[in-house]
Amino acid sequence: MASTIRVRATSNGETTEVQVLIQHPMDTGYVKDAKGEIIPPHYIQQLTFEHGGKAVFIADWGSGVSKDPYVKFAFKNGKKGDDLKIAWIDNKGATDATTAKIQ
Amino acid sequence: MILRLAIHAASAAVAFGLLAFAPAAHAADSVDPVADANAFKKFFTDKFPKVTLKDFVNGPYSMSEDLHRQWEEKEEFPPYEFALEAGKEMFAKPFKNGKSYADCFPNKGIGIRQNYPYFDEKEGKVITLELALNRCREANGEAPFSYVKDEMAALTAYMAYTSRGKPMDIKIPNDPRALEAYQKGKEYFYTRRGQLNFSCATCHVQSPGERIRAEVLAPALGILNAMPIYRSEWSGMGTTSRRFTTCNSQIRGVPLNPQDDEYRNLEYYLSYVSNGLPISGPGARP
Amino acid sequence: MNITDREFSATRRLVLKGAGVAALIGLGVLPLDVPQALAAANDKYPEEAFKQKNEADAIKALYGGRTAEPSDQVKMDAPEIAENGAVVPVSAITTLTGVTSISFLVSENPVALVASYRIPDGTLPSVSNRIKMAKTSNLTVIVEAGGKLYSATKEVKVTVGGCGG
Structure with a gap:
């Protein structure tokens, strides 16, 4: 099954730039569907990035983050070929995780 | 229905009358697509001397610097990425009978977006890519997809992606019916309709780069080269069919059904006058 | 259809x-x-802060009693006019040292706190993301550095729907 997580992690030797796009509705709970019924809130709450056994970035999100959320950051010491572990959990308890190789 | 037809015919007659006096349309008495396309391009390049011809395919983003910057940020990881991947998988997956989309298209469907729509001389009608995809499904015993979004958007996104950068290359064969389809598409484009009494051209020829309410209007030149698109307004993907039907709704007109003859002819006309501009789809739009 | x-x-x-x-x-x-x-994150999701409707309450829930002082060392990049409130690309960067978190708040959103990013040692104090804005509003970035809070605020105009594209 295809992952919900798309990652681009590139190292220039000094820093590793990480970009992630995640497939998720990020419903706020303020929008109605075609039948006029409220679409219940459904959004990622936490997204974590781990490199070498250590968290390098933690995103805490509310429903104000856009649908199919995107985030970009950079950290030091990542090398080409290293693993970067990424995981998210949403307000309904659903999760997904992936491991990307730094390019 | 008869009344609608009569009105349609009357406004078409008016459009003809106007064209006869327009200086650019020197061949208004005979249909001359080559002259049309040249005049169309010249109109836009004269109106926007700073925009290069191939940049028109970027729609409103070619019209405003602030928008262009937001777009570049989005393109770092474009929102159509998931549809593109889904389309690639769907395209490769065989039908129940073992055949696949590749069997229905020239060059196995890769790098051919720029040749659609085309005029089918056997059938005497315009065949769009969306129509060809659903016919392919039906010929192989599969149910057709909705024309406006989801699967159809994903499939056309992938087919456009494999054709990126190729110049739009629409042919009008030497067949009076092809010229007629082209001309009907052109008439549809310039005919006012809906409660707002707008034609396609009102917004996308007369006013591109300007705001309607708060949004920046896209130029008609190259507008289909970017299809299908991920629109933030839709928070999802939409096809050429979706673009046409929602445009008609927004001017408070009654949309036709996707792939009705009028829309097919319109797509034929609008694609032809954008010949030479690169395919840029799938695109992202506000 | x-x-x-x-x-x-x-x-x-x-x-x-x-x-x-x-x-x-x-x-x-x-x-x-x-x-x-x-x-590995070993950090709790700040549930209370994301429940607060207004900005002041959200900041209080997230940072306790601390208040943020405006700083020109906090740089924010956001459009003057958002092309669509559903997707507003926004980024923040700071020249401050000892940064431990960067948060984004939209004062007019139904829930003011949009995102809060934890920045461990060795991660650069810079983040880009895409956020929703319900209407024209102030966007505030709060940087936590050396236990203190610094902020930058900018108004982003938001317009919705219509016949663009």
């Missing part, structure tokens, strides 16, 4: 996938990556 129906098959897939993971946990078969990575 039902073009307002927003469900895409991918969303269904997502739900199914979530159910699958839950089922695995129920059977005692832990999908290894998920809990490990989440446990």
Whole structure:
């Protein structure tokens, strides 16, 4: 099954730039569907990035983050070929995780 | 229905009358697509001397610097990425009978977006890519997809992606019916309709780069080269069919059904006058 | 034709996938990556802060009694006019040292706090993301550095819907 997580992690030797796009509705709970019924809130709450056994970035999100959320950051010491572990959990308890190789 | 037809015919007659006096349309008495396309391009390049011809395919983003910057940020990881991947998988997956989309298209469907729509001389009608995809499904015993979004958007996104950068290359064969389809598409484009009494051209020829309410209007030149698109307004993907039907709704007109003859002819006309501009789809739009 | 129906098959897939993971946990078969990575974070989701309607309450819930002082060392990049309030690309960067978190708040949103990013040692104090803005509003970035709070604020105009594209 295809992952919900798309990652681009590139190292220039000094820093590793990480970009992630995640497939998720990020419903706020303020929008109605075609039948006029409220679409219940459904959004990622936490997204974590781990490199070498250590968290390098933690995103805490509310429903104000856009649908199919995107985030970009950079950290030091990542090398080409290293693993970067990424995981998210949403307000309904659903999760997904992936491991990307730094390019 | 008869009344609608009569009105349609009357406004078409008016459009003809106007064209006869327009200086650019020197061949208004005979249909001359080559002259049309040249005049169309010249109109836009004269109106926007700073925009290069191939940049028109970027729609409103070619019209405003602030928008262009937001777009570049989005393109770092474009929102159509998931549809593109889904389309690639769907395209490769065989039908129940073992055949696949590749069997229905020239060059196995890769790098051919720029040749659609085309005029089918056997059938005497315009065949769009969306129509060809659903016919392919039906010929192989599969149910057709909705024309406006989801699967159809994903499939056309992938087919456009494999054709990126190729110049739009629409042919009008030497067949009076092809010229007629082209001309009907052109008439549809310039005919006012809906409660707002707008034609396609009102917004996308007369006013591109300007705001309607708060949004920046896209130029008609190259507008289909970017299809299908991920629109933030839709928070999802939409096809050429979706673009046409929602445009008609927004001017408070009654949309036709996707792939009705009028829309097919319109797509034929609008694609032809954008010949030479690169395919840029799938695109992202506000 | 039902073009307002927003469900895409991918969303269904997502739900199914979530159910699958839950089922695995129920059977005692832990999908290894998920809990490990989440446990490594070792940080609680600031649930209360994301429940607050207004900005001041959200800041209080997130940072306790501390208040932020405006600083020109906090740089924010946001459009003058958002092309669409559903997707506003926004980024923040700072020249401050000892940064531990960067947060984004939209004062006019139903829930003011949009995102809060924890910046461990060795991660650069810079983040880009895409956020929703309900209407024209102030966007505030708060940087936590050396235990103190610094902020930058900018108004972003938001316009919705219509016949663009």
